[in-house]
Amino acid sequence: MNFRAVVRNIVTSLRPGAASGEAARHARRAIKRNFSFSQTVFIATIVFLFLPLFVLILYSFNDTKGMDWTGFSFHWYEQLFLHSRDLWRAFWNSILIAITSAGTATVLGTFGAIGVTWYRFRLRSYVQTISFLPMILPEIIIGVSLSIFFAGMKIPLGLLTIYIAHTSFNLPFVFLMVMARLDEFDFSIIEAAHDLGANEGQTLLKITLPICMPGIVSGFLTAITISLEDFVITYFVAGPGSSTLPLYIYSAIRFGVSPVINALSVVMILGTVLLTYLLRNFLKYIAAK
Numbered sequence: 001m002n003f004r005a006v007v008r009n010i011v012t013s014l015r016p017g018a019a020s021g022e023a024a025r026h027a028r029r030a031i032k033r034n035f036s037f038s039q040t041v042f043i044a045t046i047v048f049l050f051l052p053l054f055v056l057i058l059y060s061f062n063d064t065k066g067m068d069w070t071g072f073s074f075h076w077y078e079q080l081f082l083h084s085r086d087l088w089r090a091f092w093n094s095i096l097i098a099i100t101s102a103g104t105a106t107v108l109g110t111f112g113a114i115g116v117t118w119y120r121f122r123l124r125s126y127v128q129t130i131s132f133l134p135m136i137l138p139e140i141i142i143g144v145s146l147s148i149f150f151a152g153m154k155i156p157l158g159l160l161t162i163y164i165a166h167t168s169f170n171l172p173f174v175f176l177m178v179m180a181r182l183d184e185f186d187f188s189i190i191e192a193a194h195d196l197g198a199n200e201g202q203t204l205l206k207i208t209l210p211i212c213m214p215g216i217v218s219g220f221l222t223a224i225t226i227s228l229e230d231f232v233i234t235y236f237v238a239g240p241g242s243s244t245l246p247l248y249i250y251s252a253i254r255f256g257v258s259p260v261i262n263a264l265s266v267v268m269i270l271g272t273v274l275l276t277y278l279l280r281n282f283l284k285y286i287a288a289k
Contacts, residue, residue, distance in 0.1 A: 109174030
């Protein structure tokens, strides 16, 4: 070590609060760059996504229907809960279709993923390919094809056809999530269960399904979300008297955006936040199993 390096080390060690080493240099560099480009983009994206929600919440309390703020009022919430029977009928139709179609798709998708992963059969690759088509095809093509199918089968359009349509396009999402969980599956557990005398049914109910439960729950919740917000496919397969919430909102906004829709959106946001908070610990418990 030369004389200049010795002097630099002495001065650095005598400087108050000075730290040495690679970690210290990275820490000082991070402190200097409190707002990096990536952080700026992240904050801008969050503001872009959530600012419309704050505007929607604010104007749900506006006293008038226009965009000019005239005063704070609960008038539109009163209209929502006391004078919006058709809206609530469409809302409960959406809830009914979402839960039933998501439940059916979860059962079919779970057992389909287990069967495709565990068993080798002739059309295995064909089944895997076909199951992903609803995720790839445009929704308008699926909606038109289902409408033609129901017309050809003489099935009247209504809640039943909406349920069948939602189940068909929810199925691939559940199938994919359960298969992703099965890819991490330790099959030696199955062999150990068979060695201990467990049959196929006991292995499925007591080992396979509990281990796959995070993927099953994730698929079920994803299916509910997709079903609640679907408009295009539902538009083609819905009949008279079977309107869902997206269809009702679409028919309502053609005559101007009603603040009642804003009030309903606020109620749904609060319900979603509350449901997420209640399910958080439950999902953590399932993921840890």
